[in-house]
Amino acid sequence: MSDVGSADTRDEEPPRRAVRLVFAYEGDEVRLLSRARIEKVLPQSDQSADALNFRGTWSEVRDADGVTLDRRVLVDPMPRDAEVFPEQLGEEISREPVERPSGVFTLLVPDLDGADHLAVLSNSPGQAGVRAAESGPTELVRVDLTTGGEAQP
Amino acid sequence: MTTSDGSVLGRTTIVDRGSPAECWNLVFLGDGYTSTQLAQYATDVNNAASVLLNTPPFNGRRAVINVFRVDVSSTDSGADDPVACGGSGAVRRTYFDATFCTNGIQRLLTVDAATALAVAGAQVPEFDAVLVIVNSTVYGGSGGAVGVFSLAGNATEIAIHELGHTAFGLADEYMYYRGCGSGETDRDHHPPVEPVEPNVTIASTRAGLKWRDLILSSTPVPTMSNPDCAQCDSRPSPVPTGTVGAFEGAHYAHCGAYRPEYGCKLLTLGTPFCAVCQRRIRQVLPTTVPHVRELRVAQAVKLVRGAGLVPKLVGPQQHGSWVWQQSPKAGAIVASGSTVTMRLRSGPIP
Numbered sequence: 001m002s003d004v005g006s007a008d009t010r011d012e013e014p015p016r017r018a019v020r021l022v023f024a025y026e027g028d029e030v031r032l033l034s035r036a037r038i039e040k041v042l043p044q045s046d047q048s049a050d051a052l053n054f055r056g057t058w059s060e061v062r063d064a065d066g067v068t069l070d071r072r073v074l075v076d077p078m079p080r081d082a083e084v085f086p087e088q089l090g091e092e093i094s095r096e097p098v099e100r101p102s103g104v105f106t107l108l109v110p111d112l113d114g115a116d117h118l119a120v121l122s123n124s125p126g127q128a129g130v131r132a133a134e135s136g137p138t139e140l141v142r143v144d145l146t147t148g149g150e151a152q153p
Numbered sequence: 154m155t156t157s158d159g160s161v162l163g164r165t166t167i168v169d170r171g172s173p174a175e176c177w178n179l180v181f182l183g184d185g186y187t188s189t190q191l192a193q194y195a196t197d198v199n200n201a202a203s204v205l206l207n208t209p210p211f212n213g214r215r216a217v218i219n220v221f222r223v224d225v226s227s228t229d230s231g232a233d234d235p236v237a238c239g240g241s242g243a244v245r246r247t248y249f250d251a252t253f254c255t256n257g258i259q260r261l262l263t264v265d266a267a268t269a270l271a272v273a274g275a276q277v278p279e280f281d282a283v284l285v286i287v288n289s290t291v292y293g294g295s296g297g298a299v300g301v302f303s304l305a306g307n308a309t310e311i312a313i314h315e316l317g318h319t320a321f322g323l324a325d326e327y328m329y330y331r332g333c334g335s336g337e338t339d340r341d342h343h344p345p346v347e348p349v350e351p352n353v354t355i356a357s358t359r360a361g362l363k364w365r366d367l368i369l370s371s372t373p374v375p376t377m378s379n380p381d382c383a384q385c386d387s388r389p390s391p392v393p394t395g396t397v398g399a400f401e402g403a404h405y406a407h408c409g410a411y412r413p414e415y416g417c418k419l420l421t422l423g424t425p426f427c428a429v430c431q432r433r434i435r436q437v438l439p440t441t442v443p444h445v446r447e448l449r450v451a452q453a454v455k456l457v458r459g460a461g462l463v464p465k466l467v468g469p470q471q472h473g474s475w476v477w478q479q480s481p482k483a484g485a486i487v488a489s490g491s492t493v494t495m496r497l498r499s500g501p502i503p
Contacts, residue, residue, distance in 0.1 A: 016174055020274060020278070022267070022270050022271075022274070024267060033267060034271070034274070036274060036278060038174075038278040038279055039174040039279065040173075040174050040279050041174060041175050041439070041487070041488055042488065043436075043437060043488045043489065043490065044488065044490050044491075054346075054347050054348065054349040055346045055347070055348075055349070056348075056349035073322065073349055074322075075318060075322040075323070075324070075349065075350055076318070079297065082255070082256055082258065082261055082295060083295065083296055083315075083325070084258055084260055084261060085260060085293075085294055085310075085311045085314075085422065086422070087260070087292045087305070087307070088307075089307055089310065089421070089422050089423030090421050090422070090423055090424070091421070092327065092329070092332050092333065092421075093314070093325070093327055093420075093421065093422065094327075094329070094330070094331050094332045094335070095325075095330050095331065095405070096256060096258055096261075096331065098256050099256065103266060103297055103298065104266045104267045104270060104297075104298045105297075105298050106270055106298055108281075
């Protein structure tokens with residue numbers, strides 16, 4: 001057996017740059033709290049909502065022409081309830097509605113050449129601020145990706 | 154009760170498996186630990202990390218999981234415990250402002266999640282998940298952008314359940330919202346909308362199930378149907394534990410939604426993750442590239458697929474072909490689903 005490293009091929013490396021974004025939400029208002037460029041290899045892009053035939057919330061990184069470069073499905077990033085846990089294992093976990101939904105969520109997306117902006121979209125009937133499904137997904141927030149990279153208020 | 158009530162002292166890598174850019178990075182924060190209690194905090198983090206890393210499927214992916222501890226001291230020990238929920242009335246000055254009784258629920262223990270994410274991002278920019286241990290023996294915890302749990306027995310199970318949501322996109326599998334005995338009447342049928350999560354579905358046929366490849370041909374589908382949609386189905390499982398099928402009652406509905414197994418950690422704490430949830434977690438976690446050089450093609454392809462990677466063959470694919478070169482190299486940590494290119498030669502392996 002020969003040395004493993006010396007005969008390995010030199011194919012193109014996957015992208016190692018990413019952007020972390022932190023958002024705050026209150027009701028149906030979503031705003032960017034911070035963003036930062038980091039070195040990070042991410043899982044591959046998700047398929048579209050149409051392809052997956054689902055209702056939910058997702059992020060899209062798009063170029064200046066609006067072409068989607070990356071998509072990440074987000075599972076209930078802005079919940080309107082809270083999960084309550086039993087003290088004894090095996091007993092029921094339950095959910096309770098929250099009076100004033102608010103909180104934060106974070107996204108990690110690849111830092112791609114040609115990226116222009118990031119949009120968070122939803123076609124979930126339960127998501128605050130989402131219009132009727134027949135009119136297509138609602139864009140909840142958009143972030144310009146062409147500027148900066150350090151944390152921004 | 155703000156960040157003026159303590160200090161961030163720095164980070165310690167307690168499990169180092171490689172570059173944070175490539176590994177999956179779990180960050181522990183602590184709240185309600187005074188500067189003299191940080192040794193206990195370190196022990197508490199080690200204990201929680203041990204529970205997680207011994208939980209399937211994390212135990213099979215230890216090679217790609219880094220664990221960090223961020224030391225944060227608080228002015229006071231413990232957490233707020235309002236009397237409104239039957240608590241002690243304690244008011245504690247802590248860095249992340251931990252409190253029980255959020256939303257009027259005693260066990261709902263929360264922290265300032267924005268501050269927690271900011272601290273985690275400053276200390277470990279490549280973090281994938283953040284858990285906050287609160288220095289209290291009162292039972293409690295919560296999910297969301299960060300998982301929060303106390304030191305009470307079994308509270309670590311809350312953190313692992315919440316990681317299932319936050320880090321791996323898994324749905325709750327329970328068949329009610331407020332509880333089977335809550336009297337709720339709006340949970341009889343799931344809306345006719347497919348959930349995005351991989352572990353619940355409205356499909357009731359074998360061909361329509363997201364996890365159909367994990368179901369034995371001998372297992373009936375649906376495996377269990379609820380005979381009374383006005384109630385939770387509390388009957389025992391008709392199949393052995395661990396059988397993957399389609400069990401009606403999931404995603405907050407008595408009927409019209411299915412879960413993959415009778416039991417799962419997304420249904421009840423203290424239960425292992427079901428096979429579908431375990432697969433999802435493995436798909437999100439990075440993986441290590443197997444050594445396939447100088448192996449026959451069939452064996453190499455099996456190893457690559459077994460690692461959650463996609464084989465790409467270049468060169469003569471004929472009887473006797475073997476792997477001459479591979480990329481990425483063996484042992485490299487890569488995203489699950491990545492391609493492993495194998496350049497082939499034929500003839501005897503040298």
